[in-house]
Amino acid sequence: MLPIVTILQEATATALNKHFNQTILLSEVLVQETRKEFEGDYTIVIFSLNKYKLGNPAAIAELLGSLLLASCDFIVKYSVVQGFLNLSFHNNFWKKFIIEHQDADINGDFFNSKEGNNKKILVEFCSPNTNKPLHLGHLRNLMLGDSIIRMYRAAGYEAIPCCLYNDRGIAICKSMYAWTKRFNGITPEASPYNGKGDKLIGDCYVAFSRMLEEEIMELMNNQGISKEEAEKIAPSNLAINEMLVKWENNDPEIRALWATMNGWVYEANQKIYEKLNIPFDKYYYESDLYESGRDIAYEALTKGIFTRREDGAIGIDLTPEKLDFKVLVRSNGTTVYMTQDLGTADKKYEDFGAEKSVYVVGNEQEYHFKVLFLILKKLGRTYSDGLFHLSYGMVNLPTGKMKSREGTTVEAEDLIDEVTTTAYENTIELGKVEGMSEEDVQRLSKTLGLGALKYFLLKVDPTKNMLFDPKESVDLHGHTGPFIQYSYTRTASVKREATSRNSQPLKMEDKIEEVIADSEKALVKTLYKYPALLHEAIYSYNPSIIANYAYEVARDYNRFYHDCKILIADKPFLSAARLAISNITGQTLKKCLDLLGIEVPERM
């Protein structure tokens, strides 16, 4: 089924082409929903055709109106207001939609498309370091990545979630060194960590910074040297550099410590992924990949794509692209971050052969990915056109920026626990626990708490920086996840009640006029838009489109619910129609939330 906008564009172009013997492009025909203060369903903006010099807009609108009325059987009337042609659809059009979709299921054709044709798309997200716990920024990342995966699956792609662990390097050495110095013998099982090894490692990382600061202060005071000089000779800094060298030389002791401490973090993170219900199909580790781009670099050098600079460094001159010379192998023969990414890109393609590959990474790395993709293209990688950096904005706190070294972060796990607790308290307070076991209440609280958190982070345009207000994130009213979940439970409740009353489905012969009155129409029109919005959300890698649409559906439904009695004993056809609308709404809300990774309860 073609989207209605396309149908109207085609009908308009066909009618006018014939009448004026001109070629009007579909894309030049502007079709939009009629504003609610005017009569009509869809509007054609005649001004948009000005460039074809067809004549006075009002006259063209009249003409087009009569042509469309004749050619499109679903149009029942039209009106012209200035240069706007407002088209009213026959109630049958909406009724047909309701009848055809009253049994639609979230796994069915209406809610999913096949446009992906089972093509593979790899989505890398989260990308944690192993030297500290996951924080709020990772949560935004995780939820975006998960939602992208879900949206692509709904569009018929084979979407593969993967996670790259930055498990080596100087940062991990900092935590390791601090642990040996200050925490030796303390394991995640010890108090106050209660099994949370990521927190222990995070504390080590912070401890290292303090230790180093103390040393630098002491050196500066005692030896009267500058801060830069003090940094160079501070024992802790010397020690971690030595550690890094030992690690690279496979020193058994260092490697063992490294493996143990990383293990703590993997375990802790895994628990969080499980809590969030965000699984990965594949994990990559920097420690396996960090030298993998070297061969590519040397090969590119022989092909003349890369060049050797006078100082011996190998890289690529991107000044023609108005970028700089990018070094990929240092003059001492070691590789850089970008080189590793070249190797990783090849490895991913080797593993999955995905035509599309998305990196969900913060916008501070835009330059990095711009250069990376450009180099891969110059290297002639066939997959390079399918690479996309989903660049998302930072999450700020009311108190300012998060800095892990200063301990001003919001840790992911704490936040998840907090929203769950708040949801629990609210559920109790509202007296919604009747007939529920303690276990039910716990499960509901988790569903609602996570719903609130995920929705809060996903409703904002991913490319924009956002402010995280802890109070607002656990709110259950208004433009929130729980509001949408609540709206779903209303549909579920109506459905249960209808089943017990044995309501019959809507049939074609049921009265049209009463079935789609004004009270129902706004909601039906909103429901009708789902496929177009899914397409738009996928096309723009933007789950917030789905989030905001779900809110629109929920709001329209609650208005409808308030204005219309759904289960009316004396008017079975009307009841059937409203029940059908309610059911479609329920599935739409469930599907939208599912695309956002949010579960729905049946009661709340």
Add this chain to the structure above:
RNA sequence: GACCUCGUAGCUCAGCUGGAUAGAGCAACUGCCUUCUAAGCAGUAGGUCACAGGUUCGAAUCCUGUCGGGGUCACCA
């Protein structure tokens, strides 16, 4: 310094491929539960769409400039 990005109600955000009187939520104030769940609905109030020019039938939306916030510009990751 150069480049990128953002600036919409007290706060958080929609709207931005140019279209009709700029929309929500939160916060404030008013109403509405004997009814399919009030985690809801309806209403009041709140705006020079940062500012100044330009493009045109029409600009929150496009262009230029100014101001303000954020980011990037490594042989760091």
